[in-house]
Amino acid sequence: MMKQTIAFNHRLALRARASCVGPKEGKGPLGWCFDRVLKDDLLGQATWELAESEMLRQTVSLCLERGGLMPDQLELLASGDLLNQLMPSCFMARALGRPFMGLYGACSTFVEAMILCGVMIDGGYRNNAVCAASSHFCTAERQFRSPLELGTQRPPSAQWTATAAGAALMDTAKAPAAARLTHGTLGRVIDYEVTDANHMGAAMAPAVADTILAHFEDTGRDFRDYDRVITGDLGWIGRNLLRELLRERGVAVADEKLADCGASLFSQEQDPHAGGSGCGCVASVSCGYVLRKIEEGAWERVLLVASGALLSPTSSQQGQSIPGIAYAAALEADG
Amino acid sequence: MSKTLKDPTHRRYNRMVKAMTPGSNYLQGYARAFWVGGLICAVGQLLSLFGEKILGLPEGSDAMFTSIALIFLGVLLTGLGVYDDIGRYAGAGSIVPITGFANSMASPAIEFRREGLVLGVGAKLFTVAGPVLVYGLSASIAAGVIYWLMGRLS
Amino acid sequence: MALFLTFLKAFVVGGLICCVGQALLMHTQLTSARILVLFVVSGVALTALGLYKPLVDFAGAGATVPLLGFGYSLAMGAMQGARSSGLLGAVTGGLVRTAAGIASAVVFGLLAALLFKPHAKR
Numbered sequence: 001m002m003k004q005t006i007a008f009n010h011r012l013a014l015r016a017r018a019s020c021v022g023p024k025e026g027k028g029p030l031g032w033c034f035d036r037v038l039k040d041d042l043l044g045q046a047t048w049e050l051a052e053s054e055m056l057r058q059t060v061s062l063c064l065e066r067g068g069l070m071p072d073q074l075e076l077l078a079s080g081d082l083l084n085q086l087m088p089s090c091f092m093a094r095a096l097g098r099p100f101m102g103l104y105g106a107c108s109t110f111v112e113a114m115i116l117c118g119v120m121i122d123g124g125y126r127n128n129a130v131c132a133a134s135s136h137f138c139t140a141e142r143q144f145r146s147p148l149e150l151g152t153q154r155p156p157s158a159q160w161t162a163t164a165a166g167a168a169l170m171d172t173a174k175a176p177a178a179a180r181l182t183h184g185t186l187g188r189v190i191d192y193e194v195t196d197a198n199h200m201g202a203a204m205a206p207a208v209a210d211t212i213l214a215h216f217e218d219t220g221r222d223f224r225d226y227d228r229v230i231t232g233d234l235g236w237i238g239r240n241l242l243r244e245l246l247r248e249r250g251v252a253v254a255d256e257k258l259a260d261c262g263a264s265l266f267s268q269e270q271d272p273h274a275g276g277s278g279c280g281c282v283a284s285v286s287c288g289y290v291l292r293k294i295e296e297g298a299w300e301r302v303l304l305v306a307s308g309a310l311l312s313p314t315s316s317q318q319g320q321s322i323p324g325i326a327y328a329a330a331l332e333a334d335g
Numbered sequence: 336m337s338k339t340l341k342d343p344t345h346r347r348y349n350r351m352v353k354a355m356t357p358g359s360n361y362l363q364g365y366a367r368a369f370w371v372g373g374l375i376c377a378v379g380q381l382l383s384l385f386g387e388k389i390l391g392l393p394e395g396s397d398a399m400f401t402s403i404a405l406i407f408l409g410v411l412l413t414g415l416g417v418y419d420d421i422g423r424y425a426g427a428g429s430i431v432p433i434t435g436f437a438n439s440m441a442s443p444a445i446e447f448r449r450e451g452l453v454l455g456v457g458a459k460l461f462t463v464a465g466p467v468l469v470y471g472l473s474a475s476i477a478a479g480v481i482y483w484l485m486g487r488l489s
Numbered sequence: 490m491a492l493f494l495t496f497l498k499a500f501v502v503g504g505l506i507c508c509v510g511q512a513l514l515m516h517t518q519l520t521s522a523r524i525l526v527l528f529v530v531s532g533v534a535l536t537a538l539g540l541y542k543p544l545v546d547f548a549g550a551g552a553t554v555p556l557l558g559f560g561y562s563l564a565m566g567a568m569q570g571a572r573s574s575g576l577l578g579a580v581t582g583g584l585v586r587t588a589a590g591i592a593s594a595v596v597f598g599l600l601a602a603l604l605f606k607p608h609a610k611r
Contacts, residue, residue: 022609041609047449138609147446147459148607149413151422151429151438152521153364153514157356193345194352196518202352240355245348359515368511369504372555376503377496379550384495398553398562399589405554406590410597414605427510430521431528431555432503433590439525440594444602456602460595463522467556468591471529471563472583478537479567479579486571 004211005185005218006115008122013177013334015128015169016067019288020059022137022163025276028266033288034164035062041138041163052081052136053088056165057095060132063167063287069128074098076129078116080109081279082140082161089134106308107204107233108187109133110166110283111327115184117170118329127171134165135278144197144313157199159235160272162265166283168291176335178295183330185215189310191323197316201238201262201274204307207324208234209245211305215328216251223257227299230290231326232282232306233262235275261285261306282306294333304329364426371421371428379405379432402433409437414445439463495549502544502551510555525556532560537568562587 019034026037038055045051056079064071077096079089080103093100105112113131120126140161141148170181190207208231216222223229234242239260243253261282262275286304293299307326315322340346382404386397412418418438421429429435443459450459461468510528513519519527535541541561545552552558563583570582584591 024610138607141610142446146521147442148610149416149419149438149442149445150521151413151418151420151425151435151442153423153426155515156359192348193340193342194349198518199352199356202356206348237356241352244351244355361515364511364515365508368507372507372510373500373504373551376548376551376554377500379503379554380496380499383550401550401553402590403593406594407597410594410601414601416605416608419608419610425507427514427524428504428507430514430524431507431510431557433554433556433559435521436525436556436559437594437597439522440598441601444598445605446607448602448606456599460598460602463525464594466522466526467529467559470526471533471560474530474533474560475563475567475583476580478533478564479571479582480576481537482568483571483576483579 002218004188004214005183006119007183007219008118008181010122010172011334012118012121012170012181013173014179014181014291014331015171015173015177016063017166017168017287017291018059018063018066019166019284020055020164021280021284024270025162025164025265025284028270030265030285030289033292034284035288038163041136048136048138048142049083049087050091052134052139053091055136056081056088056132056134057092059134059165060092060096060130060167063130063132063169067169067171069169071096071098074128074130075126076101076117076120077132078103078113078129079132080104080113081134082106083143088136088139105325105327106310107277107279107282108306108308108325108327109279110286111232111304111306111329114168114170114181114329115186115327118181118184121170121172128169130167130169132165132167133279133283135161135163135280137161137163140278154273155198156273157196157202157237158273159200159233159262159275159277160266161278162276162281162284164278164280164284166280166285166287168287178334179291179331180334181329182332183215183219185211185218185328187211187325187327189323189325191321193321195319195321197311197322200277200309200322201233201235202241203309203311203322204324204326205234205238205241205245207326208242208305208307209249211326211328212246212303213249213251215303215330219330223251223253226257226301226303229253229258229303229305231258231260232304233275233277234260234307235262235277237274239263264289290331294331297333300333302331304331367425368428371425372432375405375429375432375434405433406437409434410441413438413441418442436464436467498548499551502548503554506552506555506557528556529560529563532557533564534560536561536564559587559590
């Protein structure tokens, strides 16, 4: 039994993928790779929360369509977002009416959901499953920070919650797929007593280092076994901190091997401060970019490490430090 | 935070975070806060002059007129979606003037309109203004009472 | 020339007070709400100690427009109230003097909520 890692026994094919982002994300360096770029942050809905839910629903539906699956054939929907009691995911699941598990792992949710889907299918309990996650700048901002129209300044370490959603369909069908999930490494909640809610990259970097090292120890692999190690939402500062933490543990990382979803989604000119964040950031970049790269044959094997800052408005107001968690998924080209 | 951490690893990590985090551009931050804040005050001066000289308001009323006019401008710019952009540029330059106070009332009221008129607008109007009034008013009452006591004693 | 000087004083003093706020914003983790509370309470304290009135006389709107000036009005009102109507005046004076500002902020805020919708940030 490996400490934190699950090595899946069956071939878990990532059959289809879909991604959707907001207008600002669409203008970013990865804008070209998403399936849908919204023109309007509100999607014609009455509230931001319903807009996020609708964005997620459209993304999941598109993913099912791509995978050639009728909605009523879906056996598990595992999804999460940043909001209290997972309003966007629950409302999306209400619309789809399929078996649902709501997950909260902050920005790590997408990979957490992917591992759960993997376990369900690998164990033979489900034949197919969709993992999905979303975030919306306007919903996160009003829950975690301040009203949109409040005139305030954020420090350079703050991250920009992405308006984005991603969904991937997993099954065990024989037909060749673009990629497959081979390993999932569960995260531990790690807290190095960072208290600054405007510095989530710093709060999460130790958890990411912990999960990467656990994955390497469990599998006997190292950086050389992966074309890319892609972290979720550390941002530019957090990525440097991660490199430093790994170096301290004697693990050297080549710069070009390490990429970060949050640091890739926006360009510095878009003023996202330290980079993008939010469940939708990892989900959309994974489904729009990472899986595409594997599909195109550019990358053979990728370790996707999504991290979440497990703070809440309550814990911040009570002066608690910010715990972090990271889940890792090893993805490989299929066939 | 200045609190020293017990765990040496955490202490070292927090030091490392501090060292690797780029600071704000301080000079630019001050310059922007200075000119925008100064400008808002100069507009206030102009309004006060206007109230006094043109409208012929009596002593004291021109100050009220100035506050009301600035609050109106602050709320209007908030509603039009401009004040948050000013705030992102100027920081305290647009937070500290009375227009910033107006912005802190109008912005949650607009944001939480969708949660209804009573617990949305009505309650959220005071998210920032509430504490300001609670502590400002309490402090003023303390000052008034002390002033009264001193008058009694002398 | 005197007119220009009035504006210059308001501009410079107001700008400098905002710079104090900017220092708190950049060097501490204080949120804007905390900074506003701090400024109002400081305004009350400085006025009660007799330190703020001279600045208001010097800089006019430069000293009254920043939230310190709101504290100044509260404290001046309370002290005037204490002088004219005793203890009761000390309690009510602050609100009486600032009533115009508070009332207009409430009403304008309410109207804004009814008229405007929040905008997504770019």
